[in-house]
Amino acid sequence: MAPFLLRAERLTKVYPDGTVALHGVDLEVRPGEVLGLLGENGAGKTTLTKILSGLLPPTSGRLLTPAGPVRFHSPKDALRLGIGMVHQHFALVGTFTALENVALGLGGMSLPALRERLEALIAETGLHVPLDVPVEQLAVGERQRVEILKVLARNVNLLILDEPTSVLTPVETAELFKFLRALREKGKAVVFITHKLKEALAITDRIVVLRRGRVAGEVETARTSAAELARLMVGAEAGGRGSSVELATETPAVAREARAAAEPALVVEDLRVRADTGELAVRGLSFALYPGEILGIAGVEGNGQTELVEALCGLRPIESGRVLLLGRPVAGRSPLELYRLGLAHIPEDRWKHGLILSFTVMENAIFGLQRERAFRGPGGLLRRRAALAHAARLVRDFQIQAAGLHAPARSLSGGNQQKLIVGRELAKDPKVIVAAQPTRGLDIGAAQFIRELLLKLREEGRAILLVSADLDEVLALADRVAFMYEGAFVGVARPAELTPEAIGLLMGGVKAGAR
Amino acid sequence: MSRLGQGLRPLVESLIAGLIGLGVGALIMWAWGYNPWPAYRVLFQESFGSTYGLAGALANATPLILTALAFAIGARAGLFIIGAEGMMYMGALAAVAASLPRLPAGLHPLVSLALAALAGLLWGLIPALLRAFRGVHEVISTIMFNWLAHFLAFYLVANVLVDPVRAEKTISVARTARLPLLLRGTDLSLGIGVAVGCALLAYLWLWHTVSGYEVRAAGANPEAARYAGVAPRATVLGVFAVAGALAGLAGAVEAMGRPPTYAVYSGLTNLAGFGFDGIGVAMIGRNHPLGILPAAVFYGGLQAGARLMQMWAKVPFEVVRAVQGVIVLALALPELLRILRRLGLLRRVRRHA
Numbered sequence: 070m071a072p073f074l075l076r077a078e079r080l081t082k083v084y085p086d087g088t089v090a091l092h093g094v095d096l097e098v099r100p101g102e103v104l105g106l107l108g109e110n111g112a113g114k115t116t117l118t119k120i121l122s123g124l125l126p127p128t129s130g131r132l133l134t135p136a137g138p139v140r141f142h143s144p145k146d147a148l149r150l151g152i153g154m155v156h157q158h159f160a161l162v163g164t165f166t167a168l169e170n171v172a173l174g175l176g177g178m179s180l181p182a183l184r185e186r187l188e189a190l191i192a193e194t195g196l197h198v199p200l201d202v203p204v205e206q207l208a209v210g211e212r213q214r215v216e217i218l219k220v221l222a223r224n225v226n227l228l229i230l231d232e233p234t235s236v237l238t239p240v241e242t243a244e245l246f247k248f249l250r251a252l253r254e255k256g257k258a259v260v261f262i263t264h265k266l267k268e269a270l271a272i273t274d275r276i277v278v279l280r281r282g283r284v285a286g287e288v289e290t291a292r293t294s295a296a297e298l299a300r301l302m303v304g305a306e307a308g309g310r311g312s313s314v315e316l317a318t319e320t321p322a323v324a325r326e327a328r329a330a331a332e333p334a335l336v337v338e339d340l341r342v343r344a345d346t347g348e349l350a351v352r353g354l355s356f357a358l359y360p361g362e363i364l365g366i367a368g369v370e371g372n373g374q375t376e377l378v379e380a381l382c383g384l385r386p387i388e389s390g391r392v393l394l395l396g397r398p399v400a401g402r403s404p405l406e407l408y409r410l411g412l413a414h415i416p417e418d419r420w421k422h423g424l425i426l427s428f429t430v431m432e433n434a435i436f437g438l439q440r441e442r443a444f445r446g447p448g449g450l451l452r453r454r455a456a457l458a459h460a461a462r463l464v465r466d467f468q469i470q471a472a473g474l475h476a477p478a479r480s481l482s483g484g485n486q487q488k489l490i491v492g493r494e495l496a497k498d499p500k501v502i503v504a505a506q507p508t509r510g511l512d513i514g515a516a517q518f519i520r521e522l523l524l525k526l527r528e529e530g531r532a533i534l535l536v537s538a539d540l541d542e543v544l545a546l547a548d549r550v551a552f553m554y555e556g557a558f559v560g561v562a563r564p565a566e567l568t569p570e571a572i573g574l575l576m577g578g579v580k581a582g583a584r
Numbered sequence: 585m586s587r588l589g590q591g592l593r594p595l596v597e598s599l600i601a602g603l604i605g606l607g608v609g610a611l612i613m614w615a616w617g618y619n620p621w622p623a624y625r626v627l628f629q630e631s632f633g634s635t636y637g638l639a640g641a642l643a644n645a646t647p648l649i650l651t652a653l654a655f656a657i658g659a660r661a662g663l664f665i666i667g668a669e670g671m672m673y674m675g676a677l678a679a680v681a682a683s684l685p686r687l688p689a690g691l692h693p694l695v696s697l698a699l700a701a702l703a704g705l706l707w708g709l710i711p712a713l714l715r716a717f718r719g720v721h722e723v724i725s726t727i728m729f730n731w732l733a734h735f736l737a738f739y740l741v742a743n744v745l746v747d748p749v750r751a752e753k754t755i756s757v758a759r760t761a762r763l764p765l766l767l768r769g770t771d772l773s774l775g776i777g778v779a780v781g782c783a784l785l786a787y788l789w790l791w792h793t794v795s796g797y798e799v800r801a802a803g804a805n806p807e808a809a810r811y812a813g814v815a816p817r818a819t820v821l822g823v824f825a826v827a828g829a830l831a832g833l834a835g836a837v838e839a840m841g842r843p844p845t846y847a848v849y850s851g852l853t854n855l856a857g858f859g860f861d862g863i864g865v866a867m868i869g870r871n872h873p874l875g876i877l878p879a880a881v882f883y884g885g886l887q888a889g890a891r892l893m894q895m896w897a898k899v900p901f902e903v904v905r906a907v908q909g910v911i912v913l914a915l916a917l918p919e920l921l922r923i924l925r926r927l928g929l930l931r932r933v934r935r936h937a
């Protein structure tokens with residue numbers, strides 16, 4: 070028997086908009102194994118597996134089966150060779166039953182015959198789903214099983230699952246793992262995508278780590294650790310000499326002295342926050358942020374950073390614990406009230422919270438400020454002239470490239486949209502700034518501009534909480550770095566005191582000193 | 585890009601769309617063996633080329649401006665209120681009922697208009713509350729309320745407000761409450777002033793006040809708007825109220841300003857359709873109050889012209905309707921596509937990270 074089921078060689082994928090999602094990736098899938106594909110958001114996991122399953126053509130590189138090179142023109146071609154994929158976003162017809170959904174993809178088989186086949190398959194795999202209920206009435210975990218059955222009904226040898234656990238409860242995840250193990254026993258292969266270290270360690274035999282479209286490493290699961298995986302995922306040569314961010318990082322003595330004297334600007338005590346799924350995403354977090362410092366929060370994404378920021382900024386309810394902004398409680402206040410207390414928020418998702426794409430530069434410049442005296446005249450009239458002047462000031466001060474103050478924000482590049490948001494937030498003259506992924510997706514120039522700005526704000530004595538998935542950035546800018554893992558800090562340290570090894574351990578959730 | 589440039593683009597788009605519509609319409613007439621040239625000449629000369637033609641077009645445009653505004657303001661707030669039809673019935677009947685009490689001539693029309701606006705507003709109240717507090721989609725609820733209004737209005741016309749002498753219509757609006765005619769021998773009343781005034785106010789509201797800014801923000805990006813301090817429920821209720829009042833006024837100007845009877849006919853024959861036509865007009869006008877004005881006049885002229893095309897160019901009515909439909913569709917298409925996309929009926933290719 071051939072030692073592999075499917076092999077990818079030097080795969081490169083360039084999307085039509087110029088994004089290079091994959092960069093010469095090699096990968097081999099062997100029968101009877103669960104192969105983990107691990108990587109941060111945007112690492113290229115989905116792109117890679119879409120190529121393996123025939124949904125996307127590679128820009129260059131090739132796929133090999135034991136019988137020789139193959140070229141897929143559609144997922145059908147891949148299915149014919151026994152390769153099937155379950156996508157992150159399901160493709161089910163809500164008003165159809167599970168049976169009908171499976172029949173849709175199969176075509177040609179009579180429903181009674183298919184029912185028999187499915188019932189056998191369910192008995193064999195333990196993937197229980199009601200066959201005659203419209204799938205829109207099923208729980209997410211059940212819908213996923215329908216998707217898996219859809220693929221299994223085609224007799225696949227290789228099952229690819231794109232972040233299957235992101236929608237599952239812990240119990241459902243355990244059931245899925247049981248099923249995957251059974252599949253492995255039968256000699257089938259599974260490619261399991263995740264960005265959660267624990268899961269990769271729990272279920273896989275071998276792990277390939279992707280980072281920025283390249284293979285960052287390949288390890289046997291039995292011989293690795295969370296720390297090593299985290300290091301591979303985020304590239305822990307960061308902070309060392311290979312750092313791509315070069316800025317003066319020394320905390321000025323003045324600022325340090327000021328801190329010793331000053332009251333903290335933001336105090337968080339035993340904070341708990343729930344994620345949308347209802348599970349605790351922030352579990353008993355405590356810290357203090359002082360004027361004149363940047364506190365960085367590093368860690369693999371999805372460890373509660375987003376929920377933390379949203380809770381601090383009034384976008385998500387606080388489950389328990391205390392947050393004090395300049396001595397006043399944050400709980401129960403709206404974003405608008407918090408801003409009036411002295412908080413500015415550079416949101417993680419620019420398009421969701423940051424601006425309105427169809428609004429003009431001028432309209433976005435006063436977004437959230439529209440009720441201020443400066444922009445709201447007698448009778449609720451909008452002071453357009455004041456708004457225009459304000460927008461013009463932002464465009465000048467923050468070097469925003471725009472076709473004019475009446476150009477829609479949509480027409481600005483990502484970097485200039487971000488500068489507009491940052492400029493507007495800073496124009497609030499805040500005491501505390503919560504910056505979430507402030508340079509994500511920006512070109513080097515714009516990113517550098519924003520980083521220098523954050524440093525300048527620190528010099529001015531403002532308190533900055535910097536949450537970033539870019540480890541280089543956090544290490545370069547922050548006075549203190551906290552590592553977040555599963556909703557809590559596993560360590561807080563000065564960047565200069567951190568060795569690459571220690572960073573790797575902290576990123577992987579190993580508590581400082583608990584080795 | 586200058587502000588003027590921004591405003592010019594939709595205008596150019598509409599002109600091109602209109603020309604395409606006229607072209608396809610001409611093809612249709614030609615294919616059925618009629619000469620499009622004289623037909624179009626009659627249409628434009630009679631509808632827009634003469635004082636009387638233009639007055640007719642403006643009279644037709646009057647209720648359409650108001651129902652179109654009702655839809656457009658909703659659309660700007662991200663709501664698809666298609667209940668103007670029912671709200672308009674309620675407004676018309678309120679205006680008729682308001683002429684029962686004796687009031688001085690100067691005051692009477694104002695009271696009637698106010699009551700009509702209130703009736704329209706109240707008719708939208710339940711769908712508004714359902715949307716704001718229970719998330720019931722307004723498309724569904726307003727369609728249902730259109731039917732409720734339809735049968736309620738039937739009943740009121742036939743049994744409550746019925747003219748004791750002429751059972752096929754309601755009592756006529758009192759003389760003191762009628763909107764004066766602007767041009768003798770035409771249907772053009774002061775209602776056009778009401779409609780244009782509302783359009784100007786709507787424009788001022790949406791683009792020159794803070795609350796209008798917030799309404800547009802809520803429509804463009806509800807999540808971000810909430811973050812910026814816009815209260816979603818208050819926005820829904822406020823927008824529904826304004827839309828209901830405008831649609832109610834549409835019914836009122838028709839009842840109070842349309843000679844010779846100044847009444848509502850049984851079967852609602854002189855009202856039916858303004859609410860739905862308003863949606864088309866709003867889309868031709870790009871859901872912009874100032875775009876709606878020319879759109880409604882054009883639409884009103886097209887309606888008046890249909891009869892003339894039939895009479896003078898001997899094009900059968902069915903073909904005229906087909907030609908009209910094509911022109912309106914072509915003009916509405918750009919905005920229609922945008923709205924369908926927003927409703928998620930057309931998939932926009934979105935990349936996922």
Ligand SMILES: Nc1ncnc2c1ncn2[C@@H]1O[C@H](COP(=O)(O)OP(=O)(O)O)[C@@H](O)[C@H]1O
Pocket residue numbers: 084085086088089090108109110111112113114115116117935936937
């Ligand atoms: N259809 C697309 N067009 C352009 N860029 C894309 C598209 N899909 C993904 N990308 C980009 O390619 C990179 C890899 O994305 P993806 O494969 O989805 O990563 P992952 O699944 O690891 O999160 C990201 O930078 C993403 O923004």
Ligand SMILES: [Mg+2]
Pocket residue numbers: 111114115116157937
């Ligand atoms: Mg993905």
